Amino acid sequence: MGLPSHGLRYASIHKDAASLATPPNLADYDAARAQFCWETARAKLTGLPNAGGALMQEASPEGWREFVAGATLARANADTLRVSRDAAAKAGKEQKCTIAVLAR
Structure with a gap:
């Protein structure tokens, strides 16, 4: 039984599976x-693609x-992020960088 947004419970609808033209999957x-x-x-x-x-x-x-949005942003700015990561590792501290945000 699902809860509607206002919090009231709906009564379950019961059907006789034998009377249906197609048996239910569930x-x-x-x-x-x-x-x-x-x-x-x-x-x-x-093993399935994108499982x-x-x-x-x-x-x-x-x-x-x-x-997906984060992965897209990271992919679009891969070079900038790699340079910033290398600079942070070399400096031993956080580095600021500027990235491009793609228009939709």
Whole structure:
């Protein structure tokens, strides 16, 4: 049962699976939810292209968007960041740098 934004619970809608033209993919939501395990899901996705990204995107869409934005920013400024990292390592302290932010 999902919670609407105002906090009230909706009653579950129960249907007789035998009366449906197409059997449901998820016959027992409560049982599937109780048995779900992220480790098992990860194991099933291992080796698939972008499996980790798919899990991240599903678990936290906003976090995924922030991750992609950060990766895009880092990729676009890779040379500047590398020079700044080298300067910080050499100086033994934080270094400031200027990066370019791409227009959307």
